[in-house]
Amino acid sequence: SSELTQDPAVSVALGQTVRITCQGDSLRSYYASWYQQKPGQAPVLVIYGKNNRPSGIPDRFSGSSSGNTASLTITGAQAEDEADYYCNSRDSSGNHRVFGTGTKVTVL
Amino acid sequence: QVQLQESGPGLVKPSQTLSLTCTVSGGSISSGGYYWSWIRQHPGKGLEWIGYIYYSGSTYYNPSLKSRVTISVDTSKNQFSLKLSSVTAADTAVYYCARENIMITFGGVIAPFFDYWGQGTLVTVSS
Numbered sequence: 001s002s003e004l005t006q007d008p009a010v011s012v013a014l015g016q017t018v019r020i021t022c023q024g025d026s027l028r029s030y031y032a033s034w035y036q037q038k039p040g041q042a043p044v045l046v047i048y049g050k051n052n053r054p055s056g057i058p059d060r061f062s063g064s065s066s067g068n069t070a071s072l073t074i075t076g077a078q079a080e081d082e083a084d085y086y087c088n089s090r091d092s093s094g095n096h097r098v099f100g101t102g103t104k105v106t107v108l
Numbered sequence: 109q110v111q112l113q114e115s116g117p118g119l120v121k122p123s124q125t126l127s128l129t130c131t132v133s134g135g136s137i138s139s140g141g142y143y144w145s146w147i148r149q150h151p152g153k154g155l156e157w158i159g160y161i162y163y164s165g166s167t168y169y170n171p172s173l174k175s176r177v178t179i180s181v182d183t184s185k186n187q188f189s190l191k192l193s194s195v196t197a198a199d200t201a202v203y204y205c206a207r208e209n210i211m212i213t214f215g216g217v218i219a220p221f222f223d224y225w226g227q228g229t230l231v232t233v234s235s
Contacts, residue, residue, distance in 0.1 A: 049221070088220075100154075
């Protein structure tokens with residue numbers, strides 16, 4: 001399958017922890033990367049590889065992977081973390097790129 | 109610091125060809141090691157990968173768009189371009205260019221990621 005499936009929406013209380021998942025067969029062969037997108041802005045890379053954060057991304061963002069599922073965890077969610085989050089990886093052929101369906105995170 | 113900037117018409121008529129260019133600064137496309145992609149986002153929808161080009165000119169396209177897409181590179185100008193033919197209103201979207209980097213983990217697993225993005229440009233298809 002070339003699809004990456006995410007839950008459409010999740011909510012989290014301020015300061016609490018939220019996990020966003022991304023499922024797809026290709027994740028057994030490739031790591032996912034994760035992107036945060038706020039309204040009217042370009043996506044921003046927040047996690048790549050096993051659990052790597054680009055410079056400037058807070059350490060409350062972390063990633064993990066098991067089998068066909070990749071996860072993004074926000075530990076101690078802040079109001080500014082409210083955004084859409086997308087996972088991305090290759091398809092099973094390795095030639096094409098595919099984005100997850102996206103998860104809208106609401107911080108209560 | 110690598111920067112990408114999309115440019116091109118914001119309005120295209122139905123059945124015509126959408127043409128966009130991405131200008132890369134702060135790094136050279138011809139240095140290799142990266143894949144240069146076009147990605148789009150329909151209004152209120154998710155991200156859709158359109159295709160990529162390597163500095164050598166090799167390309168791969170989203171199978172759903174393959175018959176209408178051409179991505180080319182001009183290393184002398186440090187630019188890569190997108191052409192999408194026979195557009196309809198369904199091609200109205202924000203179009204992003206992005207650089208894909210790749211990490212090979214200690215265990216040999218490939219970890220691709222888009223580390224730099226353009227700001228995006230809205231292209232509207234309308235008569």
